[in-house]
Amino acid sequence: MTSPTVLLADDHAAIRAGLRIMLESHEVTVVGEAADGDIAVRNAAALRPDVVLMDLRMPGRDGISATREIVERGLSEVLVLTSFDEDELVFGAIRAGAAGFLLKTADARTLVQAVRTVASGDGVLDARVTRRALAAITKADVGAAAETDAVDRTALTAREQNVLDGILQGWSNAQLAQQLGISVPTVKTHVSNVLAKLGAESRSHAAAIARPRER
Incomplete structure (x- = not known):
């Protein structure tokens, strides 16, 4: 299988560094990084990664808005990493067209498999994320x-x-x-x-x- 390419979008440099190590140690190529939604969209357009690994809470433009534009423009698939306290944001990202959702506590093997799955055109939906997101809908x-x-x-x-x-x-x-x-x-x-x-x-x-x- 060809190694998928990934763009990391998270405002914390330490988190991006940790994700890069996890992915590259499993032969997933990280082609770029972004600290906010605007940069994520620009870099997705310039680099055309297979997957954007997206955080939802970022300064300036958030991950939901960035996801919507990336998906609408067909720049990349989006895999969201979320926390247990982001239920409403998750549902917003679902409606924005994100292809997958994982909890940030996922281990390296789960993360890499999710990236490969989304890159191949399939979806990834953690059942725990789905239940909590649906419970948050009005x-x-x-x-x-x-x-x-x-x-x-x-x-x-x-x-x-x-x-x-x-x-x-x-x-x-x-x-x-x-x-x-x-x-x-x-x-x-x-x-x-x-x-x-x-x-x-x-x-x-x-x-x-x-x-x-x-x-």
């Missing part, structure tokens, strides 16, 4: 998401329903292909259709709005 947001979910699910074909179920299980494109007996390119087409019909920006967003909620 009642209005829950109502809107539930209404959208009910409408959009009826537009999914049987195969797209299967793909959505796999996304909710956290399956990669390769796992979906194996489970459904179809090719990876076909899986990617179905995933794109599911996102469009749900009005989701990413696999993680689709999982967040389609995941069954406790009553």
